[in-house]
Amino acid sequence: MKKLFPFLILLFALRVVAQNAIAIRAGAVVDPATGSVAKNQVILIESGKIKEIGPNVRIPNGATTVDLSHEWIFPGLMDAHVHLTLTEVTGGNAPFESFYLKETSTYRGLRGLRNAQDLLRAGFTTVRELGNDGNYATEDVRRAIQAGMFDGPTILTAGKIIAPFGGQSTAIPAEQGPFWRYEYIDADTPDEVRKAVRQNIYYGVDVIKLVADNSPFHFSVEEIKAAVDEAHHAGRTVAVHVYGGEAADNVIEGGVDSLEHGFFLTDEQLQKMKQKGIFLVGTDTPRSQLDIEGTSGGFFPPPEVLAPKIIDRLRRAYRLGVKMAFGTDTVIEVPNKSRSDLMFEYLAVWREAGIPNAEILKAMTSNPAELLHINQQRGTLAPGMAADIVAMPGNPMEDIEALRKINFVMKDGKIIRKP
Numbered sequence: 001m002k003k004l005f006p007f008l009i010l011l012f013a014l015r016v017v018a019q020n021a022i023a024i025r026a027g028a029v030v031d032p033a034t035g036s037v038a039k040n041q042v043i044l045i046e047s048g049k050i051k052e053i054g055p056n057v058r059i060p061n062g063a064t065t066v067d068l069s070h071e072w073i074f075p076g077l078m079d080a081h082v083h084l085t086l087t088e089v090t091g092g093n094a095p096f097e098s099f100y101l102k103e104t105s106t107y108r109g110l111r112g113l114r115n116a117q118d119l120l121r122a123g124f125t126t127v128r129e130l131g132n133d134g135n136y137a138t139e140d141v142r143r144a145i146q147a148g149m150f151d152g153p154t155i156l157t158a159g160k161i162i163a164p165f166g167g168q169s170t171a172i173p174a175e176q177g178p179f180w181r182y183e184y185i186d187a188d189t190p191d192e193v194r195k196a197v198r199q200n201i202y203y204g205v206d207v208i209k210l211v212a213d214n215s216p217f218h219f220s221v222e223e224i225k226a227a228v229d230e231a232h233h234a235g236r237t238v239a240v241h242v243y244g245g246e247a248a249d250n251v252i253e254g255g256v257d258s259l260e261h262g263f264f265l266t267d268e269q270l271q272k273m274k275q276k277g278i279f280l281v282g283t284d285t286p287r288s289q290l291d292i293e294g295t296s297g298g299f300f301p302p303p304e305v306l307a308p309k310i311i312d313r314l315r316r317a318y319r320l321g322v323k324m325a326f327g328t329d330t331v332i333e334v335p336n337k338s339r340s341d342l343m344f345e346y347l348a349v350w351r352e353a354g355i356p357n358a359e360i361l362k363a364m365t366s367n368p369a370e371l372l373h374i375n376q377q378r379g380t381l382a383p384g385m386a387a388d389i390v391a392m393p394g395n396p397m398e399d400i401e402a403l404r405k406i407n408f409v410m411k412d413g414k415i416i417r418k419p
């Protein structure tokens with residue numbers, strides 16, 4: 001008995017592990033990083049992570065098996081630019097500011113949770129939330145997901161947006177006071193920028209979001225550098241909303257991690273981004289959504305002019321070899337369409353810009369994982385990586401629209417939906 005005892009413990013341990021294990025019989029596994037396809041694989045998942053993947057993986061006794069032998073398997077998708085808690089009012093005379101005048105952070109958080117769940121079911125297992133979430137509402141959405149109250153994607157948060165005086169509001173009468181501070185932090189010197197970065201980090205953010213050119217005045221190189229220095233020392237990246245011009249020069253010179261939007265970037269600016277390894281998160285809005293959002297307010301040309309400019313900028317960025325991550329910035333609601341439906345409409349813009357499917361798929365997985373500094377944990381399917389796995393009936397390398405048909409989602413080893 002004495003000699004048998006360690007053996008029994010081992011048997012018991014194996015049995016526990018096997019009960020916890022899930023084995024996926026995969027028809028084909030697509031690797032976005034290399035563009036390769038491996039047929040008839042088994043993916044063994046234990047404790048939320050991929051343990052083994054290959055054609056001859058032994059399935060332990062007691063493991064749950066999932067038959068996806070007629071499906072194409074892919075890493076969970078990522079969107080590097082979302083606003084989970086925000087719905088922008090479109091049409092009529094509602095000003096941009098109305099969302100933070102009319103909605104509490106609690107209400108915003110509930111909307112954020114709904115959107116987070118919708119995105120996860122559609123296959124987005126990681127999102128980077130870039131602010132406009134009331135009083136840090138997304139921190140609570142994330143906390144509830146992490147506590148196991150709800151299923152949801154991995155969320156990286158930015159908290160309050162840091163901007164020169166006024167946030168993204170315009171011409172609000174002085175009598176009303178700086179009410180935009182519900183969503184934004186005013187910062188008008190390098191020291192104020194540093195303080196704002198520290199405040200956000202104190203409240204738990206992963207990313208610092210700046211808005212650089214929403215006003216006739218914009219951040220200087222020194223202010224951008226202060227944000228980057230402070231954020232990088234705390235292990236955080238810096239994402240900057242900027243469309244082009246001198247503000248974009250300052251942002252690029254300042255050494256940020258990603259430019260958001262960048263609709264009017266020149267080839268010279270894109271080349272500098274490439275040299276510095278700065279990502280473009282182009283939020284390349286399709287014409288159909290520009291028509292709904294409208295481009296009034298004097299900042300943008302009309303949709304029929306802006307839409308081709310966005311496609312052209314995406315094409316130039318790709319040809320010049322700028323690192324790119326998929327980001328949608330979807331903040332509108334359309335009857336009978338979910339938020340994820342609207343996000344998948346962005347794929348048409350990438351297709352029109354002539355970007356190969358393999359590159360689009362990288363921009364939705366391994367590239368954002370690099371930008372978000374989570375590429376050791378997520379973004380590819382390999383032993384040791386988190387089991388964030390999606391599957392669909394068609395091959396996304398051949399038809400990128402196959403992503404809309406995702407019918408299996410696993411998040412950190414938990415099955416969220418099955419065909």
Ligand SMILES: [Zn+2]
Pocket residue numbers: 081082083130329
């Ligand atoms: Zn945005």
